[in-house]
Amino acid sequence: MNLEMRESVGETLGVLETAALLREVTAGLIGVNDFDEALGVVVRIANDAVAGASWCGFTALRAGEPAGLAASDQRLAGLDDLRHGPDSPAMQAIRRREMVVSEHLGRESRWPDWTPRARELGVWAVLSAPVDVDEQVIGALNLYAGAADVLAPRHQLTAMLLAEHVGLLLAAVRDRARAAVEAGQLDAALLGDGVIGQAVGVIMTQRGCRAEEAMDVLRSAATSLSIPLREVAERLVSTVSRPREN
Template sequence: MTEPPVDPAQALAELSRIKLDEISLDDMLRRVATLANRSVPGAREVSVTLVRDRAGWTAAFTGDLARELDERQYEQNRGPCLDASASGDTISLPDMTVEQRWPQWAQRAREVGVGSSLSIGLPIQESVVGALNVYGGTANAFDPPAIAVAEHFAAYAAVALANAHLYDSAATLAEQLREAMRSRAVIEQAKGIIMGERRCTPDEAFALLSKISQDTNRKVRDVAEALVARVVQRTRV
């Protein structure tokens, strides 16, 4: 069932209320696409393209039509959403029947019922860029006021996406650091056990762990965890 339109100001206010520690990056992207679809006059479907290392993918979409038209651009490595991502500009295709920049893609758009489109660049950060893609069901679906609404929304969405991406990256880094600390702790415990049993130095203990790791094709951490577990088990017997 199609959701009712929402006033652009209400859409922006809804975005501003989102707490990044309570929503994932994927959910944020879906929320952006859904709100854009409901707030940009003339929009039929909306997607969000992200590009990293020149590889594009559709991170969120409101319908299969939007995803298909995006993916055709990725396959051909050309199209309005990729150009908008690279430049940060707004690329408008007001009438697919006379579009000459991407004629094959425009033909496919017409075949699936899209008469016009907007792709608005989202400069999220240096390593990741993107575009908000708005597809209209008819030619000239987006008049100047509608384009202005889309650009205003995209500018706000870019900030929200950048913050969400930074938060997600920070959370991932924090978890990686916690895992590294856990690994170091168990390796130090295993080294202590070996040093006590063999009366050797820390370097010699670690060298032994490394040799067992190579011989058994296991990570040093896994070898250390197994050794610590065996010692704990012996003390309980």
């Protein structure tokens, strides 16, 4: 196989690997509502899927303050933690909104406090890609290598595509989390309505389920019957309260 053909095959494999990585991340986050849990999923999948990267981390900021972090190896979690100071590749990527790469930390001078800690942990190369989540949260996806000069241009392309994709998925996670909170607040208000609270209690007793599940049953009945939730509750309470005929 000549050089040109080998390069063509390598590019094809790289595209396929990246596509598989994006699909796996999507599948991993599609049902997640917790932001910290989502960060954990991202670093685990990226660490397993990106060849050449020994570890993966994620740094998040909300309104300029640390909002979360995750690491594929807890020994390295401090490298992603901005509470140790702003002197890091992740913070530089976040501030400049551009990818930051150091292929050999032995020759690095940009982060005089961070670099010695990274090298003590066995990190010899780093790549940080900025991640835009929403108007409140920004972050950086950090890939670490245990050897120098192994983070090639293809890693930069993969990290860029992954960062853009992850930003969209994390925004959806935050939207679902907000919706869940709002739904919980709405449910609490509805349970304060006497007849709806009574109906929920009836369903809980009949089915042996939690209040949230009973509320879902009540909502489903209202939808299928095309009548207001309160009317469904009134009918149910009226039915169970009706004296039985002898």
